[in-house]
Amino acid sequence: MLSLPQLIGFSEQNGQWFAENVSLSSIAQEFGTPCYVYSKKALTHAFDAYDKACFRKDGTRRARVHYAMKANSNLAILNIFSKLGTGFDLVSGGELARVLAAGGKASDCVFSGVGKSHSEIATALKAGVKCFNVESIPELTRINEIASSLQLKAPISLRVNPDVDAKTHPYISTGLKDNKFGITFEDVIHTYQVAHQMSNIQIVGIDCHIGSQILEISPFLDALDRVLSLIQELKTVGIAIQHLDIGGGLGIDYGGDTPPDITKFANTLLDHIEKSGFTDLEVIFEPGRSLVGNAGVLLTLVEYLKPGETKNFCIVDAAMNDLMRPAMYEAFHAIVPINSSSTDSSVYDVVGPVCETGDWLGRDRKLSVVSGDVLAILSAGAYGFSMSSNYNTRPRAAEVMVDDMVVHVIRERETLENLYQGERII
Numbered sequence: 001m002l003s004l005p006q007l008i009g010f011s012e013q014n015g016q017w018f019a020e021n022v023s024l025s026s027i028a029q030e031f032g033t034p035c036y037v038y039s040k041k042a043l044t045h046a047f048d049a050y051d052k053a054c055f056r057k058d059g060t061r062r063a064r065v066h067y068a069m070k071a072n073s074n075l076a077i078l079n080i081f082s083k084l085g086t087g088f089d090l091v092s093g094g095e096l097a098r099v100l101a102a103g104g105k106a107s108d109c110v111f112s113g114v115g116k117s118h119s120e121i122a123t124a125l126k127a128g129v130k131c132f133n134v135e136s137i138p139e140l141t142r143i144n145e146i147a148s149s150l151q152l153k154a155p156i157s158l159r160v161n162p163d164v165d166a167k168t169h170p171y172i173s174t175g176l177k178d179n180k181f182g183i184t185f186e187d188v189i190h191t192y193q194v195a196h197q198m199s200n201i202q203i204v205g206i207d208c209h210i211g212s213q214i215l216e217i218s219p220f221l222d223a224l225d226r227v228l229s230l231i232q233e234l235k236t237v238g239i240a241i242q243h244l245d246i247g248g249g250l251g252i253d254y255g256g257d258t259p260p261d262i263t264k265f266a267n268t269l270l271d272h273i274e275k276s277g278f279t280d281l282e283v284i285f286e287p288g289r290s291l292v293g294n295a296g297v298l299l300t301l302v303e304y305l306k307p308g309e310t311k312n313f314c315i316v317d318a319a320m321n322d323l324m325r326p327a328m329y330e331a332f333h334a335i336v337p338i339n340s341s342s343t344d345s346s347v348y349d350v351v352g353p354v355c356e357t358g359d360w361l362g363r364d365r366k367l368s369v370v371s372g373d374v375l376a377i378l379s380a381g382a383y384g385f386s387m388s389s390n391y392n393t394r395p396r397a398a399e400v401m402v403d404d405m406v407v408h409v410i411r412e413r414e415t416l417e418n419l420y421q422g423e424r425i426i
Protein backbone atom coordinates (compact mmCIF):
# COMPACT_ATOMS: atom_id res chain seq x y z
CA MET A 1 0.00 0.00 0.00
CA LEU A 2 1.10 3.56 -0.61
CA SER A 3 2.66 5.28 2.35
CA LEU A 4 0.36 8.23 1.92
CA PRO A 5 -1.13 10.46 4.59
CA GLN A 6 -2.69 8.52 7.39
CA LEU A 7 -5.46 11.05 7.70
CA ILE A 8 -6.53 10.63 4.11
CA GLY A 9 -6.15 7.01 3.22
CA PHE A 10 -7.49 3.52 2.92
CA SER A 11 -9.07 1.73 5.83
CA GLU A 12 -8.43 -2.01 5.68
CA GLN A 13 -11.14 -2.43 8.29
CA ASN A 14 -14.08 -1.29 6.22
CA GLY A 15 -12.44 -1.40 2.80
CA GLN A 16 -13.00 2.28 2.11
CA TRP A 17 -11.04 5.39 1.28
CA PHE A 18 -11.64 8.13 3.80
CA ALA A 19 -10.63 11.60 4.95
CA GLU A 20 -10.42 11.51 8.74
CA ASN A 21 -13.55 9.41 9.39
CA VAL A 22 -15.64 10.33 6.38
CA SER A 23 -15.70 8.13 3.28
CA LEU A 24 -14.57 9.84 0.11
CA SER A 25 -17.40 8.15 -1.82
CA SER A 26 -19.99 9.84 0.34
CA ILE A 27 -18.28 13.19 -0.21
CA ALA A 28 -18.28 12.69 -4.00
CA GLN A 29 -21.94 11.77 -3.85
CA GLU A 30 -22.94 14.76 -1.77
CA PHE A 31 -20.75 17.50 -3.26
CA GLY A 32 -20.19 16.25 -6.81
CA THR A 33 -16.96 16.10 -8.81
CA PRO A 34 -14.39 17.40 -9.43
CA CYS A 35 -13.98 18.26 -5.78
CA TYR A 36 -10.98 19.02 -3.61
CA VAL A 37 -11.15 17.41 -0.16
CA TYR A 38 -8.89 18.51 2.69
CA SER A 39 -8.38 17.16 6.19
CA LYS A 40 -8.06 19.75 8.93
CA LYS A 41 -6.20 17.29 11.14
CA ALA A 42 -3.66 16.66 8.40
CA LEU A 43 -2.97 20.40 8.17
CA THR A 44 -2.61 20.65 11.92
CA HIS A 45 -0.27 17.65 12.08
CA ALA A 46 2.06 19.10 9.46
CA PHE A 47 2.14 22.42 11.28
CA ASP A 48 2.84 20.69 14.62
CA ALA A 49 5.71 18.78 13.02
CA TYR A 50 7.42 22.11 12.22
CA ASP A 51 6.39 23.80 15.43
CA LYS A 52 7.90 21.06 17.62
CA ALA A 53 11.33 21.98 16.29
CA CYS A 54 10.78 25.71 16.81
CA PHE A 55 11.57 25.71 20.54
CA ARG A 56 14.83 25.35 22.46
CA LYS A 57 15.16 22.87 25.32
CA ASP A 58 14.47 25.70 27.79
CA GLY A 59 11.14 26.39 26.07
CA THR A 60 12.11 29.65 24.37
CA ARG A 61 11.21 30.10 20.73
CA ARG A 62 13.96 29.90 18.14
CA ALA A 63 11.98 29.81 14.91
CA ARG A 64 8.58 30.55 13.43
CA VAL A 65 6.60 29.20 10.50
CA HIS A 66 5.39 31.57 7.79
CA TYR A 67 3.06 29.56 5.57
CA ALA A 68 3.85 30.14 1.86
CA MET A 69 0.22 30.64 0.99
CA LYS A 70 0.54 30.42 -2.79
CA ALA A 71 0.47 26.64 -2.24
CA ASN A 72 -3.18 26.90 -1.20
CA SER A 73 -4.74 30.22 -0.33
CA ASN A 74 -8.31 29.26 0.57
CA LEU A 75 -9.53 31.51 3.40
CA ALA A 76 -10.48 28.54 5.60
CA ILE A 77 -6.94 27.18 5.37
CA LEU A 78 -5.40 30.58 6.10
CA ASN A 79 -7.72 30.99 9.06
CA ILE A 80 -6.74 27.60 10.50
CA PHE A 81 -3.03 28.35 10.16
CA SER A 82 -3.45 31.84 11.56
CA LYS A 83 -5.16 30.42 14.66
CA LEU A 84 -2.32 27.91 15.04
CA GLY A 85 0.07 30.85 15.15
CA THR A 86 1.76 30.84 11.75
CA GLY A 87 2.75 33.94 9.89
CA PHE A 88 2.47 34.07 6.10
CA ASP A 89 4.76 34.39 3.11
CA LEU A 90 3.05 36.51 0.44
CA VAL A 91 3.86 36.93 -3.22
CA SER A 92 1.23 39.51 -4.17
CA GLY A 93 -1.05 42.22 -2.89
CA GLY A 94 -3.93 39.84 -3.53
CA GLU A 95 -2.45 37.40 -1.05
CA LEU A 96 -2.18 40.15 1.58
CA ALA A 97 -5.88 40.90 1.06
CA ARG A 98 -6.66 37.21 1.58
CA VAL A 99 -4.69 37.06 4.84
CA LEU A 100 -6.59 40.08 6.18
CA ALA A 101 -9.93 38.63 5.01
CA ALA A 102 -9.10 35.37 6.81
CA GLY A 103 -8.43 37.15 10.11
CA GLY A 104 -4.61 37.21 9.90
CA LYS A 105 -2.36 40.18 10.63
CA ALA A 106 -0.16 42.11 8.19
CA SER A 107 2.54 42.28 10.86
CA ASP A 108 2.83 38.47 10.56
CA CYS A 109 3.52 38.63 6.82
CA VAL A 110 6.75 38.67 4.86
CA PHE A 111 6.32 39.89 1.28
CA SER A 112 8.34 37.93 -1.31
CA GLY A 113 8.35 38.10 -5.10
CA VAL A 114 10.54 39.47 -7.86
CA GLY A 115 8.07 41.95 -9.36
CA LYS A 116 6.25 43.88 -6.63
CA SER A 117 4.23 46.72 -8.15
CA HIS A 118 4.05 50.30 -6.89
CA SER A 119 0.57 49.83 -5.47
CA GLU A 120 1.40 46.47 -3.88
CA ILE A 121 4.34 48.03 -2.05
CA ALA A 122 2.33 51.06 -0.91
CA THR A 123 -0.54 48.90 0.36
CA ALA A 124 1.79 46.52 2.18
CA LEU A 125 3.70 49.41 3.78
CA LYS A 126 0.52 51.07 5.02
CA ALA A 127 -0.81 47.75 6.31
CA GLY A 128 2.47 47.25 8.22
CA VAL A 129 3.95 44.02 6.89
CA LYS A 130 6.78 42.50 8.91
CA CYS A 131 9.30 42.59 6.07
CA PHE A 132 9.82 42.96 2.32
CA ASN A 133 12.05 40.28 0.85
CA VAL A 134 13.81 42.38 -1.78
CA GLU A 135 15.29 40.95 -4.96
CA SER A 136 17.06 43.85 -6.72
CA ILE A 137 18.44 47.39 -6.32
CA PRO A 138 15.66 48.89 -8.50
CA GLU A 139 13.10 47.29 -6.17
CA LEU A 140 14.99 48.63 -3.14
CA THR A 141 14.99 52.10 -4.68
CA ARG A 142 11.26 51.91 -5.38
CA ILE A 143 10.46 50.75 -1.84
CA ASN A 144 12.60 53.55 -0.38
CA GLU A 145 10.82 56.19 -2.48
CA ILE A 146 7.36 54.95 -1.59
CA ALA A 147 8.25 54.67 2.10
CA SER A 148 9.62 58.18 2.02
CA SER A 149 6.46 59.60 0.42
CA LEU A 150 4.42 57.87 3.12
CA GLN A 151 6.85 58.96 5.86
CA LEU A 152 7.39 55.36 6.87
CA LYS A 153 10.41 53.11 7.31
CA ALA A 154 10.29 49.93 5.23
CA PRO A 155 11.63 46.82 6.97
CA ILE A 156 13.59 44.73 4.47
CA SER A 157 15.58 41.55 3.93
CA LEU A 158 17.54 40.84 0.81
CA ARG A 159 16.79 37.57 -0.93
CA VAL A 160 20.13 35.96 -1.56
CA ASN A 161 20.63 33.65 -4.48
CA PRO A 162 23.11 31.23 -2.89
CA ASP A 163 23.85 29.45 -6.20
CA VAL A 164 23.24 25.93 -4.91
CA ASP A 165 21.65 23.10 -6.84
CA ALA A 166 18.45 22.00 -5.13
CA LYS A 167 18.37 18.86 -7.30
CA THR A 168 14.75 19.31 -8.24
CA HIS A 169 12.75 20.00 -11.43
CA PRO A 170 14.25 22.97 -13.35
CA TYR A 171 10.94 24.86 -13.22
CA ILE A 172 10.87 24.72 -9.43
CA SER A 173 14.56 25.33 -8.81
CA THR A 174 15.11 28.94 -7.78
CA GLY A 175 18.55 29.14 -6.17
CA LEU A 176 20.85 28.84 -9.18
CA LYS A 177 22.77 31.71 -10.77
CA ASP A 178 20.71 31.74 -13.95
CA ASN A 179 17.32 31.82 -12.19
CA LYS A 180 15.46 35.12 -12.10
CA PHE A 181 15.29 35.00 -8.31
CA GLY A 182 17.32 36.74 -5.65
CA ILE A 183 20.48 38.80 -5.56
CA THR A 184 23.65 37.21 -6.91
CA PHE A 185 25.78 35.97 -4.02
CA GLU A 186 28.77 38.15 -4.95
CA ASP A 187 26.61 41.32 -4.98
CA VAL A 188 24.86 40.82 -1.65
CA ILE A 189 27.21 42.75 0.66
CA HIS A 190 27.32 45.71 -1.70
CA THR A 191 23.53 45.72 -2.03
CA TYR A 192 23.13 45.72 1.76
CA GLN A 193 25.50 48.70 1.91
CA VAL A 194 23.34 50.50 -0.65
CA ALA A 195 20.23 49.70 1.40
CA HIS A 196 21.98 50.87 4.57
CA GLN A 197 22.41 54.35 3.03
CA MET A 198 18.73 54.70 2.13
CA SER A 199 16.80 57.02 4.40
CA ASN A 200 13.55 55.06 4.58
CA ILE A 201 14.85 51.52 4.56
CA GLN A 202 15.42 49.54 7.72
CA ILE A 203 17.47 46.36 7.34
CA VAL A 204 15.98 43.60 9.51
CA GLY A 205 16.87 40.29 7.91
CA ILE A 206 18.30 38.08 5.22
CA ASP A 207 16.39 35.61 3.09
CA CYS A 208 16.84 32.75 0.65
CA HIS A 209 14.61 30.16 -1.02
CA ILE A 210 16.30 27.61 -3.23
CA GLY A 211 13.43 25.69 -4.81
CA SER A 212 10.61 23.28 -4.21
CA GLN A 213 9.98 19.54 -3.74
CA ILE A 214 13.53 19.15 -2.39
CA LEU A 215 14.01 15.67 -0.96
CA GLU A 216 17.44 16.00 0.67
CA ILE A 217 18.70 18.14 3.52
CA SER A 218 22.15 18.81 2.03
CA PRO A 219 21.15 21.60 -0.43
CA PHE A 220 19.51 23.44 2.48
CA LEU A 221 22.67 23.10 4.59
CA ASP A 222 24.80 24.34 1.68
CA ALA A 223 22.57 27.38 1.24
CA LEU A 224 22.51 27.96 4.99
CA ASP A 225 26.31 28.00 5.22
CA ARG A 226 26.55 30.53 2.45
CA VAL A 227 23.94 32.79 4.05
CA LEU A 228 25.53 32.47 7.52
CA SER A 229 28.87 33.54 6.05
CA LEU A 230 27.13 36.64 4.68
CA ILE A 231 25.64 37.47 8.08
CA GLN A 232 29.15 37.26 9.55
CA GLU A 233 30.56 39.50 6.85
CA LEU A 234 27.75 42.02 7.25
CA LYS A 235 28.54 42.27 10.94
CA THR A 236 32.11 43.31 10.16
CA VAL A 237 30.83 46.16 7.99
CA GLY A 238 28.43 47.31 10.72
CA ILE A 239 25.17 45.83 9.44
CA ALA A 240 23.20 43.78 11.96
CA ILE A 241 20.81 41.04 10.89
CA GLN A 242 17.97 40.12 13.25
CA HIS A 243 16.21 37.41 11.32
CA LEU A 244 17.20 34.67 8.94
CA ASP A 245 14.50 33.44 6.58
CA ILE A 246 15.53 30.08 5.14
CA GLY A 247 12.64 29.80 2.72
CA GLY A 248 10.50 26.77 2.02
CA GLY A 249 10.98 23.93 -0.39
CA LEU A 250 10.83 20.72 1.63
CA GLY A 251 9.35 17.99 -0.55
CA ILE A 252 6.54 15.54 0.19
CA ASP A 253 5.88 11.92 -0.65
CA TYR A 254 3.82 11.78 -3.84
CA GLY A 255 4.08 7.95 -3.80
CA GLY A 256 7.64 6.63 -3.62
CA ASP A 257 9.48 9.83 -2.66
CA THR A 258 11.37 9.79 0.61
CA PRO A 259 11.60 13.31 2.01
CA PRO A 260 13.15 13.79 5.44
CA ASP A 261 10.75 13.88 8.36
CA ILE A 262 9.62 17.49 8.90
CA THR A 263 10.66 17.76 12.55
CA LYS A 264 14.04 16.16 11.85
CA PHE A 265 14.58 18.49 8.89
CA ALA A 266 13.72 21.60 10.91
CA ASN A 267 15.81 20.49 13.90
CA THR A 268 18.81 19.75 11.68
CA LEU A 269 18.72 23.24 10.18
CA LEU A 270 18.09 25.03 13.47
CA ASP A 271 20.75 23.03 15.33
CA HIS A 272 23.20 23.78 12.52
CA ILE A 273 22.55 27.51 12.88
CA GLU A 274 23.06 27.41 16.64
CA LYS A 275 26.18 25.22 16.41
CA SER A 276 27.65 27.71 13.95
CA GLY A 277 27.44 30.29 16.73
CA PHE A 278 24.34 32.18 15.61
CA THR A 279 22.33 31.74 18.76
CA ASP A 280 20.21 34.85 18.78
CA LEU A 281 18.95 34.90 15.20
CA GLU A 282 15.22 34.72 14.80
CA VAL A 283 14.69 32.03 12.16
CA ILE A 284 11.79 31.84 9.71
CA PHE A 285 10.64 28.79 7.75
CA GLU A 286 8.45 29.42 4.70
CA PRO A 287 6.95 26.00 3.91
CA GLY A 288 4.08 25.67 1.48
CA ARG A 289 3.88 22.20 -0.03
CA SER A 290 4.98 20.31 3.10
CA LEU A 291 2.15 21.89 5.13
CA VAL A 292 -0.74 21.28 2.76
CA GLY A 293 0.31 18.90 -0.04
CA ASN A 294 -0.65 15.66 1.63
CA ALA A 295 -3.66 17.16 3.38
CA GLY A 296 -5.75 17.18 0.22
CA VAL A 297 -7.03 15.00 -2.63
CA LEU A 298 -8.96 15.74 -5.80
CA LEU A 299 -12.00 13.56 -6.47
CA THR A 300 -12.94 12.99 -10.09
CA LEU A 301 -15.54 10.91 -11.93
CA VAL A 302 -14.66 8.42 -14.66
CA GLU A 303 -16.65 9.58 -17.69
CA TYR A 304 -15.49 7.14 -20.38
CA LEU A 305 -13.03 4.35 -20.91
CA LYS A 306 -11.57 4.64 -24.39
CA PRO A 307 -9.50 1.65 -25.43
CA GLY A 308 -6.91 2.19 -28.15
CA GLU A 309 -4.35 0.29 -30.19
CA THR A 310 -1.33 1.58 -28.28
CA LYS A 311 -2.94 3.30 -25.32
CA ASN A 312 -6.08 3.07 -23.27
CA PHE A 313 -7.55 6.29 -22.00
CA CYS A 314 -9.48 6.78 -18.80
CA ILE A 315 -11.32 10.04 -19.40
CA VAL A 316 -12.29 11.81 -16.20
CA ASP A 317 -14.17 15.00 -15.34
CA ALA A 318 -11.13 16.77 -13.81
CA ALA A 319 -8.54 18.26 -16.11
CA MET A 320 -5.37 20.28 -16.36
CA ASN A 321 -7.33 23.41 -15.47
CA ASP A 322 -8.16 21.79 -12.09
CA LEU A 323 -4.74 20.27 -11.42
CA MET A 324 -1.99 21.76 -13.51
CA ARG A 325 1.07 20.03 -12.03
CA PRO A 326 1.23 17.02 -14.37
CA ALA A 327 0.89 19.19 -17.51
CA MET A 328 3.27 21.85 -16.24
CA TYR A 329 6.00 19.84 -14.48
CA GLU A 330 5.25 16.28 -15.57
CA ALA A 331 4.52 15.77 -11.88
CA PHE A 332 3.40 12.40 -10.55
CA HIS A 333 0.23 12.07 -8.48
CA ALA A 334 -0.94 8.68 -7.25
CA ILE A 335 -4.45 7.91 -8.52
CA VAL A 336 -6.76 5.40 -6.82
CA PRO A 337 -10.33 4.24 -7.44
CA ILE A 338 -12.33 4.84 -4.28
CA ASN A 339 -15.47 2.86 -5.00
CA SER A 340 -14.85 0.53 -7.91
CA SER A 341 -16.80 -2.67 -8.31
CA SER A 342 -14.61 -3.78 -11.20
CA THR A 343 -11.94 -6.41 -10.69
CA ASP A 344 -10.51 -6.35 -14.24
CA SER A 345 -7.57 -4.05 -14.47
CA SER A 346 -6.00 -2.34 -17.47
CA VAL A 347 -3.28 0.22 -17.99
CA TYR A 348 -4.62 3.69 -18.74
CA ASP A 349 -3.54 7.25 -19.28
CA VAL A 350 -5.84 9.26 -17.05
CA VAL A 351 -6.84 12.35 -19.02
CA GLY A 352 -9.32 15.21 -18.79
CA PRO A 353 -11.78 16.72 -21.29
CA VAL A 354 -9.66 19.80 -22.13
CA CYS A 355 -8.65 20.20 -25.76
CA GLU A 356 -4.91 19.85 -25.26
CA THR A 357 -2.67 16.81 -25.61
CA GLY A 358 -0.95 18.09 -22.47
CA ASP A 359 -4.18 17.54 -20.55
CA TRP A 360 -3.24 14.47 -18.59
CA LEU A 361 -3.31 13.65 -14.87
CA GLY A 362 -1.52 10.31 -14.82
CA ARG A 363 0.24 8.10 -17.35
CA ASP A 364 0.40 4.31 -17.63
CA ARG A 365 -1.66 3.64 -14.51
CA LYS A 366 -2.97 0.18 -13.76
CA LEU A 367 -6.56 0.70 -12.68
CA SER A 368 -9.65 -1.44 -12.11
CA VAL A 369 -12.38 0.95 -13.13
CA VAL A 370 -15.60 1.31 -15.06
CA SER A 371 -17.41 4.41 -16.23
CA GLY A 372 -19.15 6.07 -13.28
CA ASP A 373 -16.44 5.21 -10.74
CA VAL A 374 -14.80 7.91 -8.68
CA LEU A 375 -11.01 8.29 -8.54
CA ALA A 376 -9.00 10.15 -5.93
CA ILE A 377 -5.93 11.99 -7.14
CA LEU A 378 -3.72 12.01 -4.09
CA SER A 379 -1.35 14.61 -2.65
CA ALA A 380 -3.27 17.41 -4.35
CA GLY A 381 -3.45 19.88 -1.46
CA ALA A 382 -0.56 22.06 -2.65
CA TYR A 383 -0.44 23.91 -5.99
CA GLY A 384 -3.72 22.20 -6.91
CA PHE A 385 -6.67 24.54 -6.55
CA SER A 386 -4.41 27.60 -6.26
CA MET A 387 -3.04 27.04 -9.78
CA SER A 388 -6.40 26.16 -11.28
CA SER A 389 -7.99 28.15 -14.08
CA ASN A 390 -11.15 28.42 -16.15
CA TYR A 391 -9.57 27.25 -19.40
CA ASN A 392 -12.19 25.74 -21.74
CA THR A 393 -14.82 27.69 -19.74
CA ARG A 394 -14.72 25.13 -16.98
CA PRO A 395 -16.00 26.28 -13.58
CA ARG A 396 -13.43 25.66 -10.89
CA ALA A 397 -13.97 22.71 -8.56
CA ALA A 398 -15.67 22.82 -5.18
CA GLU A 399 -13.44 22.62 -2.11
CA VAL A 400 -14.50 20.92 1.11
CA MET A 401 -12.78 20.38 4.42
CA VAL A 402 -13.33 17.50 6.79
CA ASP A 403 -13.11 18.43 10.46
CA ASP A 404 -13.76 15.34 12.58
CA MET A 405 -17.06 14.03 11.23
CA VAL A 406 -18.22 17.28 9.66
CA VAL A 407 -17.67 18.17 6.01
CA HIS A 408 -17.59 21.93 5.41
CA VAL A 409 -17.82 23.53 1.99
CA ILE A 410 -14.92 26.00 2.01
CA ARG A 411 -15.42 27.10 -1.60
CA GLU A 412 -18.54 26.57 -3.61
CA ARG A 413 -18.26 25.15 -7.07
CA GLU A 414 -18.21 28.04 -9.53
CA THR A 415 -21.29 28.60 -11.64
CA LEU A 416 -21.17 29.31 -15.36
CA GLU A 417 -22.48 32.82 -14.69
CA ASN A 418 -19.48 33.43 -12.40
CA LEU A 419 -17.22 32.83 -15.36
CA TYR A 420 -18.41 35.62 -17.63
CA GLN A 421 -19.88 38.09 -15.18
CA GLY A 422 -17.21 40.75 -15.86
CA GLU A 423 -17.47 40.51 -19.65
CA ARG A 424 -19.25 43.02 -21.91
CA ILE A 425 -20.50 42.74 -25.47
CA ILE A 426 -19.70 45.88 -27.47
Ligand SMILES: *Cc1c(COP(=O)(O)O)cnc(C)c1O
Nearest residue numbers: 068112212248249286287288289
Ligand atom coordinates in the same frame (compact mmCIF):
# COMPACT_ATOMS: atom_id res chain seq x y z
C1 LIG B 1 6.86 29.08 -3.25
C2 LIG B 1 7.69 29.66 -2.19
C3 LIG B 1 7.82 29.04 -0.94
C4 LIG B 1 7.20 27.71 -0.64
O1 LIG B 1 7.75 26.67 -1.35
P1 LIG B 1 7.29 25.14 -1.02
O2 LIG B 1 8.13 24.34 -1.94
O3 LIG B 1 5.84 25.06 -1.33
O4 LIG B 1 7.59 24.89 0.41
C5 LIG B 1 8.56 29.68 0.02
N1 LIG B 1 9.15 30.87 -0.20
C6 LIG B 1 9.06 31.50 -1.39
C7 LIG B 1 9.73 32.80 -1.58
C8 LIG B 1 8.34 30.92 -2.42
O5 LIG B 1 8.26 31.54 -3.60
